[in-house]
Amino acid sequence: MKRLAGWMLASPATLAITFLLVIPVAITVGLSFGSPGQGDWGIVQPYADFFASGFRRNVLWRTFTVAGWVTVISLAAGLATAYVVARCPPWMKSTLIVLAVFPLLTGVVVRSFAWLVLLGREGMVNQVLQATGLTDGPVAMLYTQGAVIVAMVYIFVPLMVLVLVGVLENIPEDLLQASSSLGAGPVAGFFQITLPLAVPGLIVGAVLVFTASFTSYATPHLLGGTRQMMMGTFLQQRALVAFDWPGAAVVAAIMLAVIVATVLVMTRVARRLNPMAT
Amino acid sequence: MATRIHPLLILFTVLVYVFLLGPLIIIFGASLSDTTYLTFPPQGLSFRWFQNIWDISAFRRTIVTSLQMAFLGTGIALIVGIPAAYALNRYRVTLPGWLSTLFVLPILVPEIVIGFSLLRSVTVQAGVPVWYALLIGHTLLVIPYVIRVVSASLASFDFSIEEAAISLGSPPARTFFTIVLPNIRSGVIAAFILSFITSINDVSVSLFLTGPGVSTLPIQLLAHMEQFFDPTIASVSVVLMLLTILVMIIVERTLGLAIVAK
Numbered sequence: 001m002k003r004l005a006g007w008m009l010a011s012p013a014t015l016a017i018t019f020l021l022v023i024p025v026a027i028t029v030g031l032s033f034g035s036p037g038q039g040d041w042g043i044v045q046p047y048a049d050f051f052a053s054g055f056r057r058n059v060l061w062r063t064f065t066v067a068g069w070v071t072v073i074s075l076a077a078g079l080a081t082a083y084v085v086a087r088c089p090p091w092m093k094s095t096l097i098v099l100a101v102f103p104l105l106t107g108v109v110v111r112s113f114a115w116l117v118l119l120g121r122e123g124m125v126n127q128v129l130q131a132t133g134l135t136d137g138p139v140a141m142l143y144t145q146g147a148v149i150v151a152m153v154y155i156f157v158p159l160m161v162l163v164l165v166g167v168l169e170n171i172p173e174d175l176l177q178a179s180s181s182l183g184a185g186p187v188a189g190f191f192q193i194t195l196p197l198a199v200p201g202l203i204v205g206a207v208l209v210f211t212a213s214f215t216s217y218a219t220p221h222l223l224g225g226t227r228q229m230m231m232g233t234f235l236q237q238r239a240l241v242a243f244d245w246p247g248a249a250v251v252a253a254i255m256l257a258v259i260v261a262t263v264l265v266m267t268r269v270a271r272r273l274n275p276m277a278t
Numbered sequence: 279m280a281t282r283i284h285p286l287l288i289l290f291t292v293l294v295y296v297f298l299l300g301p302l303i304i305i306f307g308a309s310l311s312d313t314t315y316l317t318f319p320p321q322g323l324s325f326r327w328f329q330n331i332w333d334i335s336a337f338r339r340t341i342v343t344s345l346q347m348a349f350l351g352t353g354i355a356l357i358v359g360i361p362a363a364y365a366l367n368r369y370r371v372t373l374p375g376w377l378s379t380l381f382v383l384p385i386l387v388p389e390i391v392i393g394f395s396l397l398r399s400v401t402v403q404a405g406v407p408v409w410y411a412l413l414i415g416h417t418l419l420v421i422p423y424v425i426r427v428v429s430a431s432l433a434s435f436d437f438s439i440e441e442a443a444i445s446l447g448s449p450p451a452r453t454f455f456t457i458v459l460p461n462i463r464s465g466v467i468a469a470f471i472l473s474f475i476t477s478i479n480d481v482s483v484s485l486f487l488t489g490p491g492v493s494t495l496p497i498q499l500l501a502h503m504e505q506f507f508d509p510t511i512a513s514v515s516v517v518l519m520l521l522t523i524l525v526m527i528i529v530e531r532t533l534g535l536a537i538v539a540k
Contacts, residue, residue: 010373013381021383024400100298120316154297
């Protein structure tokens, strides 16, 4: 009876996700494989084709590079900022948190657009560079890898700050007090107490940012264009411009594999590195 | 906390916040420019680009579609998600463990992959009209947020209150509405706001599910940016930011912003 009630209440969501997400995505993955008799590689022929193309390998590699840089920079900037925010007096802390939530709630399109304005030929950055005499003429900054990375860091730093403030606040205060009463300075306290205890949280933040930037579309589309194509923009181009469904399915399946592998591996690592776990 | 923070670290934090907020302030400025191109600081002062939002019919249409998707998608997600969250908490022992994993799949699977898969299966193969396919996409997108936020609030709900009401003769369905729901009200409101914002800002799922005549505001913004570089985009952005500020004020007044930060 109880079993039945539980299932009945959970069934609409279960059915919706099964039929509208699991099955369609499974069909996409199925579509990414070839037929057994084709080519040298049989059913994985489409993947062999993907990796045989220098252009596609480049897109995949660029996506890894950009997502990697974005994760590392956001992690460093986010940790330093969160460290200060977590130690502020309460009224200031809540103000700083609100100021980080605001960009987070503003859409990705709006926030990427801001960098389109800033980095353009006539944009603020070029104006400042020329006014200070650092460059003679306008520098082409749009549609470079740097522009994509800067804009994505901009998108993901607020998320990282909020995640890490939560992590740092959960570290018991008396541990730091104990360490300082035993003679450890703030630097030693940070590296020997705070940082090791924050590692699982840092991994959570890193996984969030890496997976989101690996699969993002709007930012690389606006600031990278076709010259800095990443997996997301490439998937859109294959599916909606070239109408190459099997090609798009291969891109989608590779993205899915990278994300699932990242999440699974990093959850394991986080569990192993957690000094609080026994 | 009493520990002193190194001044350089404070300076760095200030710079991070300038980096975070500066570009948004520049959009505010650029939207007021009287020029036909985007510039900052604004030259002249004019609200005509705000007027322009309403004059361009594509914006008018997509704003309506975006609101429909956000309200209906979130509404359906609440109707489907609240019972699921309730079942997960109330009948945890009788339900299999993989169920809660299934419920987070729409967050785990990349949005852009969901969008592409829905386009293939729902729009092309099943022939579902564009508007309904878009609604399906937006609903799926926010279901995990509803289940997670409502679950968090049910986790601190004392189910013995509900049992007391039932043992006193209140029918289970009525008990849910008179006892359980009022107790998790703040969780439901938080879930609504989080889902609404996620839906209204979505690009990757909508990208594949919009079609002739049916599009959402972010997709229309992307399309407009490819053709024009006038301050209209900046003024739409400002309207969206003002809307965000309004939502934040409402949340602050009713629930406290700590809920969103989680």
